[in-house]
Amino acid sequence: MEGLNALAGFGVGLLVGLTGVGGGALMTPILVLLFGHAPAVAIGTDLWFAALTKSAGSVLHHGRGTVDWEVLRRLWTGSLPAALVTLLWLHVSGFDKLHHDGLLVALGGVLLLTALAMLFKARIHAIGQGLRTHTPVAFKRAQPALTVAAGALLGFLVTLTSIGAGALGAVMLVYLYPRRLTPARLVGTDILHAVPLTILAGSGHLLLGNVNLPLLGSLLLGSIPGVLLGAHFSTRAPDGLLRPVIAGVLVLVAIKMLLG
Template sequence: MSIPMTLYLPIAGNSVNILAVLGLGGGVGLLSGIFGVGGGFLMTPLLMMMGIPATVAAASDSNQIVGASTSGTLIHLRLGNVDIKMGILLLIGGVIGGTLGVQLIKILRAMGDADFCIAITYVLMLGGVGFYMFFESLGSMRKAKGKSPAKAAPSGPSAYARFMAALPWQTDFPRSGIRQSALTPLFFGGLVGVLSAIMGVGGGFIMVPVMVYMLRMPMHVVVGTSLFQVLFTCINVTIMQASQNHTVDFVLALLLLLGSAIGAQFGARIGRRLQGDQLKIYLSGIVLIVMFKMLYELLARPNVLLAAIGGH
């Protein structure tokens, strides 16, 4: 009598190997805990390789991120790494931006070639963010070690800082140790909301660089605050996807969650041991890998010249 290692998932319409799903959840949860990103950009394609339809993979992943980010947010909250005030402002901006983004994508689709615009924007943005983060953190790591100071490019012109200071509704964000206009997180939250609605991603790995470079928040607070924000975004996505598209496979989500919540706990502890610059350089590496993967998919001839609607 052997223990069954597979489980049939009625919404996904396929059976999966339990250990493989737990392992996948654990690996992606680890990254999520370290960097504060949802990991959907990794999880969805890997689930598709296991025979889960793309739409179900993405929606169920959102459901598991709800659990993983609850666990991640709590541990970061205990470590004092969540700027709730900033998180809420970003969230409000994100909801407004997400709604605008959904309308924008409708207009783009009506104009035709929307997919093309989206993919190009994605590759350019990921490339830009990835390379910028990589070289910026490399520069500051070298500087910290006292080696050739690599003449770090002025990270953000002072005109930007002056403009930020001139904005109305300046307020303190004590947890992040910064003073900024309340409009800034609203604006950037909205921008990420628009982008993630258009691209169909959670936006964690766009939001993290925005917090670091645009909002000038310390890296450790960025990770906790990002998870806090991701939690609410994914609750919204789960309920919307379940009620409108019936694509949330709860059992799959629960299996992934078991793996990822544990992974996220270890991730948060690993992240705490790493320097801010190290975190940034590793995250930039992941962002660049995703960028190159997308670029490859755009350039290489696909095996089958068809795609299921709702997939990538």
């Protein structure tokens, strides 16, 4: 099992480094559907998996200058407080322990939303470009508040399901910053945004007892080299091929979770 965990970690880490997508969206379903872990444990463990994996990838992106710090600050202003509020709700309600079926439905719903976002990313980008071209003053004026709101939504979804920081975050950013973020800066900014968010959410889940540390260790054995390799080749990744394939897999997994 340790070998299989490390192999799964390598594959997911490679996709994270290449595209900024695939962390929670693939690892949590793998842990639930293939390895048989409870949804809450899969979510808590994956948050730490994402935090440490993306920390490694973010080092390379930061060194290359592919991070937009102003956009990051806006995202964190929304996502980190939202994560804290969500953790408090989980603690008070016990939702993560008492409602396994509810967590599966939440996972399936966010996976489906993630897949749709990936499939329609180009269209959403085009809409953002149109607004930026035809109403530039109003669009730029709304960017800060909308980015904070996007961060808040991501903070809630990531803390509840461990999914959303990669694919959904990237789609939100290409809509809000259609000209400012190049593909490489989009991936770098998206990955770095997830690091403190997943550390915060993961710390909360650790206190709630939802993290399997031996499992986490075996996943990281594969993911760290995977994400470093992916980040190294991120500027040459066949994004037009990878995203539809990942999205198709996510749709199938989402249907499986929604149907129980």
